[in-house]
Amino acid sequence: MAKHRFIPGESGNPKGRPKGAKDKFKQATKRRIDKVLTILEESLDDDIKSLDKNQKVKLWFDLQEYSYPKLQRTEIKGEITTGPKKIGFE
Numbered sequence: 001m002a003k004h005r006f007i008p009g010e011s012g013n014p015k016g017r018p019k020g021a022k023d024k025f026k027q028a029t030k031r032r033i034d035k036v037l038t039i040l041e042e043s044l045d046d047d048i049k050s051l052d053k054n055q056k057v058k059l060w061f062d063l064q065e066y067s068y069p070k071l072q073r074t075e076i077k078g079e080i081t082t083g084p085k086k087i088g089f090e
Contacts, residue, residue: 051059
């Protein structure tokens with residue numbers, strides 16, 4: 001069987017791998033991360049229960065960004081004049 005030879009523009013991949021080819025390094029890294037997460041998950045309940053109140057609040061706050069969308073930062077410009085209060089927004 002002939003080796004796949006990269007032809008510019010053929011797959012759009014500059015490394016010359018065919019489209020959809022898996023990166024072996026990334027696969028191995030993902031397997032290692034999954035193994036570590038599995039080990040950590042076994043003690044997660046006990047670890048969370050052992051946190052003090054401040055640590056629990058911080059954990060809750062940090063995890064919120066993964067459950068709820070972040071609000072876009074908004075800049076409010078306004079003007080206040082003397083006399084009857086007038087507030088304008090752009």
